[in-house]
Amino acid sequence: MKTTKPKHYIYFIKEELPLPEAHLVQSTNAANAVANLGYSTVLIYPEKGREALNPVNLIRPFQPRQIPEKLVRYYNLQEKLKVSPLPMPFPIDYIKTKFTNSNTIASKYYFRFHILPTTQIVHSRDWNFIEAAVKNGVPAIYEHHHHEDKPFAQEIVKNPLFQIAVTVGDTVRESMIANGMPPEKVVKLHNGYNRLFMERHPEAAAEWRKKLLKNGREKLVVYAGALKHFKGINVLIDVAKQLPYVQFVCAGGKEEEVIHYQQLAQEKQVDNITFLGFILQQELASLLQAADILAHPHCSGKAATFTSPLKLFDYFASGTPIVATRIPSLTEFENTKAIDAWCNPDSAAEFTASVAKVLETHPRKINGYSDSIDFVKQFSWEKRAEKILSYVDESLLPVRS
Known part of the structure; x- marks a missing residue:
């Protein structure tokens, strides 16, 4: 029996949207560029408040849909990009424990049981989500833009599913290598401009x-x-x-x-x-x-x-x-x-x-x-996305729509 190849390029952001942060402008535009290249791209992020209590969303938390107008205007995105906010009802993030942390819920629960079946590849600045992807057999692209004095887990970065790590500065690339990132798996690429x-x-x-x-x-x-x-x-x-x-x-x-x-x-x-x-x-x-x-x-x-x-x-x-x-x-x-x-x-x-x-x-x-x-x-975002994807094994990419 013929199986259907998972189709989505998942871009995970761990913060609620929209917020006026430079790294969120970067991440949303990076995801938008992949969608503009013709890949089925879904931007996922936590959602709190009233919508998080919707029973339908809790039963089916992963529902790719048209990007809302407020995000289009806030970050200047285009219609090809889809979104799927992940409901995070109370007490998530209100009670400070590992098991009520929205990042843990997204990486350990939502990804494994709801997102994984239709995911072909994952892209994120969040290490926990990258780690969850690799452990669940999904290829991953990691963005890392700041110095961090913490060793990388070798079982993740040396896994064949860990495709590439992307940074924007040579000095950060050097510190990543010093912390255990294989040199052949980290590349420096500048950010881009919005059209x-x-x-x-x-x-x-x-x-x-x-x-x-x-x-x-x-x-x-x-x-x-x-x-x-x-x-x-x-x-x-x-x-x-x-x-x-x-x-x-x-x-x-x-x-x-x-x-x-x-x-x-x-x-x-x-x-x-x-x-x-x-x-x-x-x-x-x-x-x-x-x-x-x-x-x-x-x-x-x-x-x-x-x-x-x-x-x-x-x-x-x-x-x-x-x-x-x-x-x-x-x-x-x-x-x-x-x-x-x-x-x-x-x-x-x-x-x-x-x-x-x-x-x-x-x-x-x-x-x-x-x-x-x-x-x-x-330096367009689309050219940046093309360069990143050139480091990914062709067999691991989603089919262009």
Whole structure:
């Protein structure tokens, strides 16, 4: 009797969606790219609240369905990607034990009894889920983007089903190998850009400029990303103080981080920097195109050795001039024309001078600068997905739909 080959490419995220976290933008876009390549891709993640109490969902927790509009807008995803939220009713994650942990429930119960029968391959940043896949006879792709001083289980990483581990920095790759990852099973690949950022949005960009440029200012510098000290936000505030004729805008960050930096700017008497908080990916594309310059500051330290330049590729796709900090994860871009000025980390004076110079030498173009737009085409999420899949045994891939 002929058996049907399992068909799904499962991408597991251990957090609820949507949340304004960079790693969730990365994971959702990575899954979306695989779906765009024609594979039956299902994004699974925990779901709490009222929907988690639905008896039908509890009986049949794995039900691939159309991606909800709120996720489409939040992360700018496309319709080919399917989702299957996993119900996590009370007391899961409310009572802190191993057996009431949503990650344990997903890896040990839902995967084994509900997801496994139609799964061909698993992809995740969560080690527990990767381990569960391999132990249950399913090939796996592991994403690991940060330093972690913990040895990898040799029975997993040396298993033929463990296909490849992917990271975004050479330093992280080296630390993974030091912790027992076979060198031939770990590859460094940069993140990608979303296709929306390549499309031009002149009217929306004009609306951003009308809304954000205040007090007669005509120049706009935008930063998009996390509001963390190591990302150089303190430096950017100091830069803004030195350039009072320029409007600075930061997009991203949690509410408490936005409040913290708003207060810091007030304490330093800087009135030309605005903190927007997290904005939808659909709106971010036009904001980047509205800017005269995109800022990529960063501080020195450990984080500079592994930080993933996630937003940098969206910056490139916008075609807007970029001023960036020289850190290890960006050194390979120094000999390209895609970044217009480089600064040493921690130096507000150097960053200020670079912004002022680029404003003079690179007038804003509504259609963007072609150097960065052409350069970034090699870094689409779909091209990244193709490279990852090239390391997977062809017999272990799902059939394209």
